[in-house]
Amino acid sequence: MSMNSLPGQHRAKRFLLQLYRRELIPHALLFSGLAGVGKKALAHQFAKLLNCRNPQENDCCDHCDACRKTDANVHPDVILIQREGAFIKISQIRELRSHLKFAPFEGIRRVIILEDAHRLNEEASNALLKILEEPPRNHVFILITPNPQMLLPTLLSRCCHVRFQPLESRLILQELVEGEGLEPSSAQKAARLSLGSRDRAQGLSRGTLSRWQELTAGLIKLPALSVSETFQFVSHWLKNTEDLEEDLQCIKFWMRDMVFSILLAGHDPVFELDAETLRALDQSPVEALFEFYDDVESAAHHLTLNANKQLIVEGLCLSIRNILYGKGHRNSISQVRQDLPL
C-alpha cells in the first residue's frame, strides 16, 4: 500500500506531494474531515513517504526497510498517539517530549501522528502548543480530527490545515460489494447513508442498517403508544444502541427521506416508508418535519455537551407525536404532559 493506492482524497494527496517535492514540509499538519474518510491512512502513508529510503516518483517505494517497518508499526520514528479513555492526557505529551530530546533514531524525520486531536485535554493541549512553538528540527506533527473547531485556536494557528472530503459513494459501494461481499442492493443503501464515510458504511453493512430500520419502524408507531409504552420504547432504544450520535444521524436521514417523499415525485427512499407512514405524512405539514429536523440537530448538539441521554431521547420521541398528529391532538406533547401522573 502506498499513498497513491489509497482511494479518493486526490486534493489532499496532491497538496501533500507538492509540499514533499518542494521540500516545504511544515512542522505541524492538521488533517480534518468526517470520520472514516481516510485521514489516518493517509497520515500513515505520508509518514512512510517522509522516511522512505528509496522514494519513487510521487510516492514511497513500499519495499525499503523504513517502509516495511512503518507498515508493521515498528518504525521507531513514527509515533502514533491515541487517546487513553476519553482524552489524550498530559502524561502522554510529557512522554512524547522526552523522546523529542533526541534526533530521529533511524528515520529522515520523526513523524508524530495524534489521532482524535480534539480529545487533547486542556493541559495536554497547552503542553503540545509549547512543543509546536519551538518545534524540534526534522519533526512533523500530524493532528487528525473530525472536529477542528474543538481544538485550541492557538494550536490550530500553528498547523497547516489539510481538509479531507467525504469519499465518493461509488468508491464506498465498490468496497462494500468487492471487499465486504455485501449484496448490491444493501450495499447501495449503506453507501447512500454513509455520507462518504467508510467507517459508517462498514458499520451499516455489519448490522446497523437493520437496527436502524427497526428503530424508524418503532418511531413511526410512537403516536399509537401510551405514555408508559413510550418510556419503555426509550429504555429499549438506549439499552440497545451502540452509538446514539449515529442513531440521531439515522433519524435525520429518515426525515430527509420523508421530506423528499412528500416533495419529489418518484423519490426512491432509503428507508421503507409503509402505507401507514405515508398516510400520517400526508396530514403533516412539511414545516413540521423541518422543525423536527432542527430538534434532532439540537439533540445531537446537546449530546456532544454530555447532556442526559434519557432526556434527549424522551424529548425526541415526544416531539414525533407533534409532527404526526399536530399540536393540540390528544396524542401531542402538551396533552401527553397533562396526562403524566404527577
Ligand SMILES: [Zn+2]
Ligand atoms: Zn521505501
